[in-house]
Amino acid sequence: MVSPIIKATGIEKYYGTYRALSDISLEVANGEFLALVGPSGCGKTSLLKILAGFEDLSAGSLVIDGKDMAGIPASARPTRMVFQKLALFPHKTVAQNIGFPLHLAKRPKPEIDTAVRRMLELMHLKESYLNRYPHELSGGEQQRVALARSMVSQPPVLLLDEPMSALDAKLKKSLQAELKHLHRHVGTSFVHVTHDLEEAMMLADRICVMRAGRIVQLGAPSEIYYRPADAFVAGFIGDTNLLPAKITRAGDGFRFACEILDCAEPLLSADQVAPGVAAGSEAALMIRPEMLRLLAQGENAECTIVGTVNEYFIRGASIQYRIAAAGTEIVMDIPGTSTLPAKQGDAVRLGLALGDLFAVET
Amino acid sequence: MAEIQKTWRDGALRLSTLPLLLLMGLFFVIPLIMTALLSFQGTQYYRLVWTWDLKVWTDVFSQIHYWTIMWRTLMMALVCTVLCTILAIPIAYGMLHRLSRWSDHITLLMVFAFLTDAVLKTFGWVLFLDRSGVLNGTLEAIGFPPAAVNVLFTPNATMIGMVYNLLPYTIFTIALSMARIDGDLVLAARDAGASRLRAFIEVTLPLAKPGIWAGAVLVFVLSLGVFLEPKVMGGGTSPLAAELIRQSFETRVNWPLGAALTLVLIVIGAAALTVFGAVALWQARRVAHD
Numbered sequence: 001m002v003s004p005i006i007k008a009t010g011i012e013k014y015y016g017t018y019r020a021l022s023d024i025s026l027e028v029a030n031g032e033f034l035a036l037v038g039p040s041g042c043g044k045t046s047l048l049k050i051l052a053g054f055e056d057l058s059a060g061s062l063v064i065d066g067k068d069m070a071g072i073p074a075s076a077r078p079t080r081m082v083f084q085k086l087a088l089f090p091h092k093t094v095a096q097n098i099g100f101p102l103h104l105a106k107r108p109k110p111e112i113d114t115a116v117r118r119m120l121e122l123m124h125l126k127e128s129y130l131n132r133y134p135h136e137l138s139g140g141e142q143q144r145v146a147l148a149r150s151m152v153s154q155p156p157v158l159l160l161d162e163p164m165s166a167l168d169a170k171l172k173k174s175l176q177a178e179l180k181h182l183h184r185h186v187g188t189s190f191v192h193v194t195h196d197l198e199e200a201m202m203l204a205d206r207i208c209v210m211r212a213g214r215i216v217q218l219g220a221p222s223e224i225y226y227r228p229a230d231a232f233v234a235g236f237i238g239d240t241n242l243l244p245a246k247i248t249r250a251g252d253g254f255r256f257a258c259e260i261l262d263c264a265e266p267l268l269s270a271d272q273v274a275p276g277v278a279a280g281s282e283a284a285l286m287i288r289p290e291m292l293r294l295l296a297q298g299e300n301a302e303c304t305i306v307g308t309v310n311e312y313f314i315r316g317a318s319i320q321y322r323i324a325a326a327g328t329e330i331v332m333d334i335p336g337t338s339t340l341p342a343k344q345g346d347a348v349r350l351g352l353a354l355g356d357l358f359a360v361e362t
Numbered sequence: 363m364a365e366i367q368k369t370w371r372d373g374a375l376r377l378s379t380l381p382l383l384l385l386m387g388l389f390f391v392i393p394l395i396m397t398a399l400l401s402f403q404g405t406q407y408y409r410l411v412w413t414w415d416l417k418v419w420t421d422v423f424s425q426i427h428y429w430t431i432m433w434r435t436l437m438m439a440l441v442c443t444v445l446c447t448i449l450a451i452p453i454a455y456g457m458l459h460r461l462s463r464w465s466d467h468i469t470l471l472m473v474f475a476f477l478t479d480a481v482l483k484t485f486g487w488v489l490f491l492d493r494s495g496v497l498n499g500t501l502e503a504i505g506f507p508p509a510a511v512n513v514l515f516t517p518n519a520t521m522i523g524m525v526y527n528l529l530p531y532t533i534f535t536i537a538l539s540m541a542r543i544d545g546d547l548v549l550a551a552r553d554a555g556a557s558r559l560r561a562f563i564e565v566t567l568p569l570a571k572p573g574i575w576a577g578a579v580l581v582f583v584l585s586l587g588v589f590l591e592p593k594v595m596g597g598g599t600s601p602l603a604a605e606l607i608r609q610s611f612e613t614r615v616n617w618p619l620g621a622a623l624t625l626v627l628i629v630i631g632a633a634a635l636t637v638f639g640a641v642a643l644w645q646a647r648r649v650a651h652d
Contacts, residue, residue, distance in 0.1 A: 054549055074552045087550035091568045100564075101554040149554070 003066070005030045005156055005189045006051065011060035013046055013213075020046045021213045024060070028157075033183050033190045035200035037236070038210035044193045047210075048159050051191060053077045065156050079157040080150035084165060086142055088134040094145055095130040101153040119148035122182070140171045147179075151186065160192040164199070176202055197237040201225065209233050225288075229274060230361040234286045239320075239331040241292075242284040247277055247359050254278075256359065258285055260326045261352075263303040268357060276361035284362045289320065289333040291356040294341050294348060301351025305330060309346045323348060394628075400621035408615045418618040428606065428623065435603040436630060438517070439585040442524045446581045447574060449525070450532035455566065457533075458540055476530040484523055484594045491519060491595075515597030523591035528584055532577035539573020540566060575642035579635065586631050603627045 004027035013021035021043045028034050036044040049055040050062065053074035062069040065078040080101070088097050096103070098119050099112040107115075120127060123144040134142055143163060150158055164172050180203050183190050194200050200207045201221040209217045209224060217229040228234040231242055245258040247268070254268045270278075277283040295301060307325030314336065321332045321342070332350060334341070342348050404413040422428055457465045475483070490496045491514040501510045513519045543566060551561035589604035598605070607627065610620035 052553060054553075074549070075555045075557060079553075081550070081553045083546050083550060085544070085546060087544065087546035089547060089550070089565060100551070104551075104555040104560065104564075153555075 004028055005065055007063040009061045011062065012058045013050065014058045019213055024215060026208060026218060028189055028191060031187045031189055033203060033205045035204035035207045036193045036210060037197050037200045037207055040195060042210040043213040044210050045161060048161055048193050052079055052081045052159050078155055079159055080155040081159045081161060082146050082150050082163045084161045084163060086146040088142060088146055090134055093131050093133060097145055098148045098152055100149060115152050119152050123148045139167055140175060143175060157189045160190060162194055179203060227358060228360055231284055234360050239289055241287040241330055245283055245285045247273065247283045260305055260328055261303050263354060268359060272357060273359045274361050277359045281361045283359045286358045286360050287352060289331045292332040292350045292352055294334055295351040302354040303352040305350040307348060309342050309344050309348055397621045397624055401618050401625060403618045405616050405618060410617055418622045422622050431601060431603055431606050432626060432630060435586060438602060439582050442521060442528060442585040443578050443582045445525050446529050446532040447578050449529060450536050450577060454533050454537035454540055458537055472530055480527055480590055484590055487523055487595055488514065515599060517596060517600050520592045520596035523595040524585055524588055528581045531580045535577035536570055536573045539570045543569045579638050583631060586627060
């Protein structure tokens with residue numbers, strides 16, 4: 001990584017005796033989109049506030065844009081924040097809101113005007129909005145104004161604190177697409193806090209999964225999805241099947257025994273086993289719902305599961321099956337079809353490629 | 363958030379306002395009408411005579427003395443309002459943001475001071491400000507000449523007493539208004555590069571305006587009617603309107619004159635309030651949100 005824009009080393013944060021963050025070390029590359037993901041209370045917002053300068057760190061060091069941030073107040077940091085509740089100034093017009101950082105920096109008026117109009121265009125906001133007040137805009141428009149305000153002075157780092165959590169699903173999707181486009185366009189580093197791993201996977205170059213004040217896993221979206229560090233990360237998105245299994249070393253790879261899963265050759269390669277499992281921890285085999293398929297009569301697969309259909313949900317593009325197999329419920333997503341391949345109570349056989357399996361720590 | 367629109371068509375609503383209407387009618391509207399009627403009567407040998415003439419009113423409008431007092435009252439009220447507001451803004455802000463850990467204790471102390479009888483507090487000030495009182499004694503002890511502070515029984519002492527007694531109204535209304543401001547707005551200003559002072563001027567102050575105006579109106583109305591402070595601390599040397607009205611009723615036993623002066627004070631107050639109210643409403647509209 002060439003000169004990271006953010007370099008955090010061993011950051012700790014205590015509130016009284018409560019340890020909110022422990023040993024957080026991470027680097028964000030210039031122009032990278034990093035998502036901080038985790039359940040509420042995992043410390044992701046605390047970390048963001050430390051980056052912004054709203055909170056002091058108890059231990060460790062933080063370097064942003066080549067400067068140590070110790071003792072530097074929020075107002076002097078090279079970061080800008082997009083707040084969860086947007087925090088638009090209700091008594092200022094859209095133009096005054098967007099131009100506020102430049103107004104504070106005492107830039108000449110024509111320059112502010114030009115910058116505000118440029119942001120307006122970038123955010124697809126109408127010029128007639130300039131003299132309106134935030135409460136006269138819709139939720140999505142307010143969102144764009146908040147983004148415009150934080151981007152107008154072209155900060156090297158943009159911090160986003162779940163700014164889309166209050167929006168309805170459809171608007172969220174379109175704004176997510178816009179945010180990704182914006183990131184590509186401006187080349188600013190984004191640090192985006194969210195509890196929605198799906199959103200993080202859509203947007204981010206890398207995802208940092210946090211739990212109880214620690215980093216659990218830091219990696220590319222596909223890594224998080226297909227090679228989760230443990231059952232917690234694996235279960236963080238969607239309906240994931242985790243089947244308890246016994247893993248034993250066999251030469252270069254591993255042999256597994258799982259009573260639900262019937263495989264001709266129950267062998268895993270070394271990269272199909274999480275490091276913790278290789279060291280001997282309790283393990284489970286992770287199977288994403290879309291990895292499974294319905295087998296026709298007489299058809300075979302590397303691994304099979306036999307069960308009966310409990311329930312199914314037609315979702316348009318896909319059909320989700322919940323299948324009872326040896327006392328466990330298996331979730332399967334298959335591409336949607338006009339004719340239902342199996343109904344409630346039907347006995348079914350599911351197929352799976354051996355290479356799709358991944359063993360996680362439990 | 364959906365707001366239920368209430369109309370006067372709603373019978374239950376009309377019924378529920380009845381007690382208040384009765385109360386206001388009995389103790390506000392009727393006395394006001396009686397006062398107005400009283401101002402058209404006369405007095406002879408300390409007795410009320412039903413004359414129905416404008417004698418009292420011609421009296422009021424021809425005597426410059428009354429208007430001097432009215433003008434002084436208005437000016438004192440305005441100065442007191444400005445002082446209370448200017449003092450209360452930093453106090454309220456400090457209480458909420460700088461001394462937030464102690465804000466409950468400070469509030470409690472202020473409520474105690476506020477609820478203590480005004481007569482006691484005002485006489486307390488007399489003991490404090492007296493030529494040989496606590497303040498001068500202390501100053502003398504640290505090397506100042508005797509009786510260095512000599513404000514007691516002057517209009518300045520009246521002002522000290524008024525500001526002291528009325529300051530809590532502005533502190534409470536402004537603090538209430540400031541407490542309602544979303545803390546993220548101040549953080550957003552800081553994040554955008556504003557110093558603490560700048561964030562206060564750009565965000566906190568404009569958003570606290572409704573409270574500032576409400577406090578100012580409250581103090582203004584109350585300070586138009588003060589009589590304790592000018593009498594006890596001002597020494598009665600420069601009386602204000604309330605004292606003039608009291609004298610008309612009690613000392614001179616001229617009820618029609620007292621009634622007329624009361625109406626004059628009410629009109630002055632109402633006129634000032636209309637201006638205040640119009641500005642406050644305009645401010646509130648600009649800050650309207652959520």
